[in-house]
Amino acid sequence: MNGAAAGTAERVMDAAEALIQQRGYGGFSYDDVAQAVGIRKPSVHHHFRTKAELVTELAHRYTQRFESALVAIDIARSQPLARLRAYVRLFSRTYANDGRLCVCGMLGAEADALPAGVADAVEAFFRLNLTWLAAAFRDAQNARQVRADLRAGALAEALLAALEGAMVVGRGARTGGGPAAVGKTFLASVGA
Amino acid sequence: MNGAAAGTAERVMDAAEALIQQRGYGGFSYDDVAQAVGIRKPSVHHHFRTKAELVTELAHRYTQRFESALVAIDIARSQPLARLRAYVRLFSRTYANDGRLCVCGMLGAEADALPAGVADAVEAFFRLNLTWLAAAFRDAQNARQVRADLRAGALAEALLAALEGAMVVGRGARTGGGPAAVGKTFLASVGA
């Protein structure tokens, strides 16, 4: 129940999140986080006993925020295709911020090198997205806004993969339109 | 001009390649490579003075092998759409091997944490792929096998992103059809 303490824990997660999006789980240290926050390494351990704990909590927070954004989209948009376009913007906004990767996209690539708790949190993020997208594509097909000859689950997996991959390719190729362009191309190609 | 020496250098690159595909650039050490090859750490340094050198050479070899595969596809397949399907198989075969990621997909995600030489090699890989794919899509559009209302360059970026992302999502979600399913869905959606 200490306001300053809670504030520091949040700032630690913020710093770790940015570092993961830029360099990955194995690419940052407690000292990097400490420097970014302006405290010392043992103070970071005080808030998160281990690195696995820190990243697991961080991934859960990231997933919860994403879930809130999906709920907001469902409320703000009634047209299924408009919902899908708003979904694409969740990724293009992240990438527009200094070429940052999706937290769970980066962690998914590193899956074999992650502690079990972190890998579980990453899996939960992807399942949430695949479930929401499959429902959105099903609605879009029923509204005749998306062609009906492809399974909604397959479209969900393909769009999520295209958006995550657009960030990876964009960084690696140092060119291209990123998730914004790729999402637009994909949605145009599946349009009814 | 020592046969055994050249053989060891190849085995070192093979081991490092597998480790990168599983754990990434920051996720493996010279000791890991040495153990996999059955030699000691300084012997690895004898063949590749630094880690950056090793991975740069490895990425070049990977790109050259990919280029050979693209040439082989151009020779073996005359139908543009069949070429694109064969291209998808390059990724699904890699992923079918213990869920291994594309070497440059993994390195692309880690781009911010890579030595300059490695990042340059990764960029060359993606440019090669985007150029080949754009030409293949242009041919497919001229042959009326792919819808012509989308730019070939945009289709190239979208398919490459979808295949790279399918590996990331597949590992993170521990489910899904991987690049094989995603590639099939994408090519079906852009079919004329």
Next chain:
DNA sequence: GTCTATATACCGATAGAC
């Protein structure tokens, strides 16, 4: 809650014997 100091392990890289 934050700090200094430290334990323990691993990292990339080098020296020099064989």
Next chain:
DNA sequence: GTCTATCGGTATATAGAC
């Protein structure tokens, strides 16, 4: 070409003072 031994640096994590 491979080895043992080792350097200097950094990693995660802990002990204990303030």
